Amino acid sequence: MSQSLRTPLGRVRGLGASREGVGHFIAQRVSAIALVFLVPWFMLSLIGAAKGGYDGAVEWIGQPLNAVLILLAVGAGLYHMRLGMQVVIEDYLARPLTKNFKLIASTFLCVFLFAVAAFSVLKIAG
Amino acid sequence: MSQGGWTDKRPMSPHIWQWRWHVTMLGSILHRVTGVGNYIGAILAVGWLFAAASGRETYDKFADIMATPLGQLVLFGFTLSVCYHLINGLRHLVLDSGAGFEPKSASVTAWVVLVLSVVAAAAVWIFAGLVPGLSVGG
Numbered sequence: 001m002s003q004s005l006r007t008p009l010g011r012v013r014g015l016g017a018s019r020e021g022v023g024h025f026i027a028q029r030v031s032a033i034a035l036v037f038l039v040p041w042f043m044l045s046l047i048g049a050a051k052g053g054y055d056g057a058v059e060w061i062g063q064p065l066n067a068v069l070i071l072l073a074v075g076a077g078l079y080h081m082r083l084g085m086q087v088v089i090e091d092y093l094a095r096p097l098t099k100n101f102k103l104i105a106s107t108f109l110c111v112f113l114f115a116v117a118a119f120s121v122l123k124i125a126g
Numbered sequence: 127m128s129q130g131g132w133t134d135k136r137p138m139s140p141h142i143w144q145w146r147w148h149v150t151m152l153g154s155i156l157h158r159v160t161g162v163g164n165y166i167g168a169i170l171a172v173g174w175l176f177a178a179a180s181g182r183e184t185y186d187k188f189a190d191i192m193a194t195p196l197g198q199l200v201l202f203g204f205t206l207s208v209c210y211h212l213i214n215g216l217r218h219l220v221l222d223s224g225a226g227f228e229p230k231s232a233s234v235t236a237w238v239v240l241v242l243s244v245v246a247a248a249a250v251w252i253f254a255g256l257v258p259g260l261s262v263g264g
Contacts, residue, residue, distance in 0.1 A: 029219065029222065032215050032218075032219065033219070035212070035215075036212065036215070036216065036219075039208065039212055040212070043205075043208060043250065044250070044253065046171075046174075047250070047253065047254040050174075050189070051254075051255065053185075053186075053189065054178070054182045054185040054186060054189075057174075057178045057185065058178055061175065061178055070175070074168075074171070074172065074175075077164075077168055078168065081161070081164060081165045081168060084158075084161045084165070085161075085162070085165055088158060088161070088162060113168065113169065113172045116172050116175070116176050117172045117175050117176075119176075119179065120172075120175040120176045120178065120179035121175060121179075123179045124178060124179055
């Protein structure tokens with residue numbers, strides 16, 4: 001007989017009272033590794049492009065490789081910051097009645113921003 | 127502890143109001159603060175993409191707002207925030223491997239990250255040619 005009060009299914013899942021394992025931790029780091037490369041490229045190229053005003057910006061976004069890398073940078077960034085904001089909300093802003101509302105609002109905002117970015121880049125590059 | 131007969135040499139858990147200031151503490155707090163800063167900045171970056179997709183008139187309006195002193199302050203703050211979070215993020219990836227946790231090296235790397243991020247943000251703005259008289263880029 002097992003001494004544990006946990007159900008066999010609970011033991012197989014390996015998750016405790018928090019209902020999650022190290023998935024969040026790993027996802028935060030993996031997206032961070034992608035951003036180490038994407039963010040410096042994005043920041044410096046964007047500054048270079050923005051110097052050319054509207055024409056420079058549209059020309060930069062319109063290049064196929066740039067368009068793909070912009071969406072990767074924005075996508076990884078929004079994913080990473082959604083995970084980070086989740087921790088900030090859980091640590092400082094969690095109140096029983098509004099915690100889930102805040103988490104959902106942050107998720108919606110990040111997904112909305114990705115939709116805006118995807119539309120914008122594809123409209124210019126498409 | 128100095129007047130009493132305390133002989134235990136082991137580290138004592140400090141009282142909540144008697145915590146010595148650590149640079150590692152500042153570094154950790156700044157990582158979260160700049161993370162939230164980047165969250166706000168990302169809204170601006172996506173706004174820039176949307177302005178470009180919306181046409182010349184909207185783009186010029188967006189660029190004009192960013193060119194005001196307040197806009198420039200926000201943009202420099204965003205640059206500094208990104209530089210700090212990126213460089214300290216690299217430090218965190220090293221710390222995640224279990225290395226660099228000795229108090230001395232953790233403090234030294236925290237200071238190095240602070241200085242490097244200010245230097246990096248300044249370098250980005252010099253490259254951007256946004257600092258009057260220091261323009262290098264074309």
